[in-house]
Amino acid sequence: MSIDNRRPIKARSLVIIQRMASWLARSSVTPNQISVLSVAFSLLVPFSFATLEAGSWAASFVALLGIQLRLLCNLLDGMVAIEGQKKSVLGDIYNEFPDRVADTIILVGMALCDRLDSVLLVFAVTAALMAAMTAYTRVLGASVGAKQYFSGPMAKQHRMALLTATIMALPILPSSLSHQTTLKFALVVISLGCIATIAIRLRKISMELQGKAGKF
DSSP states (O other): EEEEEEEOOOOOOOOHHHHHHHHHHHHHHHHHHHHHHHHHHHTHHHHHHSOOTTHHHHOOOOOOOOHHHHHHHHHHHHHHOOOOOOTTHHHHHHHHHHHHHHHHHHHHGGGGGGGTTTHHHHHHHEEEEEHHHHHHHHHHHHHHOOOOOOOOOOOOOHHHHHHHHHHHHHGOOOOOOOHHHHHHHHHHHHHHHHHHHHHHHHHHHHHHHHHHHHOO
């Protein structure tokens, strides 16, 4: 992915992030390895709900750590590849595929809050599928000659922000509000937001292609 065709992220301008990217660029670590590491960090989310008490501070901390480290890897791999001039022939594959795997692991991992709640599982799987479709729609646009649209309302950063807020809230929820209900609500919002995102991106792609066709 070129510097002109990637997700706009304000955190790239942070000094600490630039220093981390610069250090990694000088090291033997490759951008592709950073991308794969994001999948390993995403596994902390299902691990936290599978091994620790759902809704506890410990479970929330481990899950949040996994999400934030995953996002950090997603930020640094591109910076090391482009600004650090370490982009490889397979870079575009590593930039996309591990991201889809990490998204699926995190969203489906939410269902481990209650392994006996089949509705929670359905909501989690649906959210994971819709998240994958938002990325597919973006890449589809590029494949047919349009720009890659990273717009929301439920792009990756929005999904992870909502999950972060939800997981942070779990330990302090009133007893009248179950963890399962809270997670279900967040997953439904993600699914509906993803559907809206898909529709918006498809509309932008269609308008761009129609505009190009009208020029000839």
